[in-house]
Amino acid sequence: MKAILTVVGRDKTGIVAAVANKLAELNVNIIDISQTLMQGNFTMMMMVSIDESTKFDTVKNSLSQLGQESNLDIRIQRQEIFDATQKL
């Protein structure tokens, strides 16, 4: 299953590392990654692939916990929803 992960928050050292480490721990593979600073806000977008055996809810909860700990807004949504709204 493919999903889109977005991370928004105040820029600081180690965000990419923290998120990437957490994903590795959860056995979630990063397929694509883009990152930029928008008006001082750290904004990262990733496309990831989640193994069928891994529970989506587990990934989502771990990431949201990481978000709370590091004061970042992390959300993950299955990729199809973006295609549905944006593609004919």
Add this chain to the structure above:
Amino acid sequence: METHSILETIQMISEEKLDIRTITMGISLIDCIDSDGEKARQKIYKKLTTKAKDLVKVAEQIESEYGIPIVNKRISVTPISIVAAASNDKDYVAFAKTMDQAASDLGVDLIGGFTALVPKGYQTGDGKLIQSIPQALSETSRVCGSVNVGSTRSGINLDAVKQMGQVVKDLAAVDPVNCMSLVIFANAVEDNPFMAGAFHGVGEADCVINVGISGPGVVKRALEQVKGQPIDIVSETIKKTAFKVTRMGQFVGNIASKALNVPFGIVDLSLAPTPNEGDSVAEILEEIGLESVGAPGTTAALALLNDAVKKGGVMACEHVGGLSGAFIPVSEDAEMIRAVNAGNLNIEKLEAMTAVCSVGLDMIAIPGDTTAETISGMIADEAAIGVINNKTTAVRIIPATGKKVGDTVEFGGLFGQAPVMPVNTNSPADFIHRGGHIPSPIHSFKN
């Protein structure tokens, strides 16, 4: 996939409050009919809890995986006046309680279908059902009811209009808040997933999934980008936005239908507000260029909005249905409430707006001493607008027992609060008491 597209979708959901307002499972109860009321109710409970056992679970899973909020999970059933008619029960309160129990056990928010369809006349079950409404809706918390009193093909049942004025009063006497569970329709549609008017028509399949979607915030934000441009651009912008919003509904409906193994019925693309900031239909009208909703031009702006929403939505999904268009419930729209409190919006203007909007006089509080005949008069006016113009109209008004103009009725949550609005106090009693049936309109000389 383009970063821009991803960001846009995320923004639509998180900042502009785009949501799936409801996933509604329509369930036919025709096969539960029994001459023994008790047995019928057992069958109803069993069918509801079997068909809808995974409804809430599936909806919550979609919410979690796709990150799109699904505000309500609902059930609509065959009008109880039909299902209960074969029984010898004197009233149908027990049927409402069975529906309530099933809804509560399943964890669904609302269950609609405590309904009678009497545009042409009453059958055995219709009279009993209508008489049971005040008690049934007062003694249950999730049941919604509706009565269809008119249609373009059969005219307006003035006897029913008269009776419903009194029913609304009786319901309000117990608690005005109960009135939000009752709608009086003309030209009611059978696949509408929005409460309180949802019921599962007899022409529908045994079990279907209907989706109601809403996104006033997304439309408002899109219009902010075209400030000052000609009105054609406004219409075009609304169409494009409605398209995207409807795609989301189609998508969610498809997934839910697969997961539940139930055919997908329709997407009801509606702009339905909530009392939350940035989730208001009135704000869209003001963005189009009105100083306040209620100003001259409001009806035209609403007509444009309603039409553009339908045009945009139709191509985005396989089957559009329900009421698709803009809803204007006063209590559920923060900007509407403001306009009423500021004296910019009155019932007469709202009535005019209902000629071009999706439904009708919705969630409007009126003084507690308003007579049953006056309420019947308001119902008759709305029914006439619907019947003559070949569209659905409805009345959901709340006589605020013991309150007067300037007071407020609190509903809580999505239903918001309604300022009590003044009503013309000249009596229509002689008209209403004539009873009988207003003939159906002639449609061969349309102009």
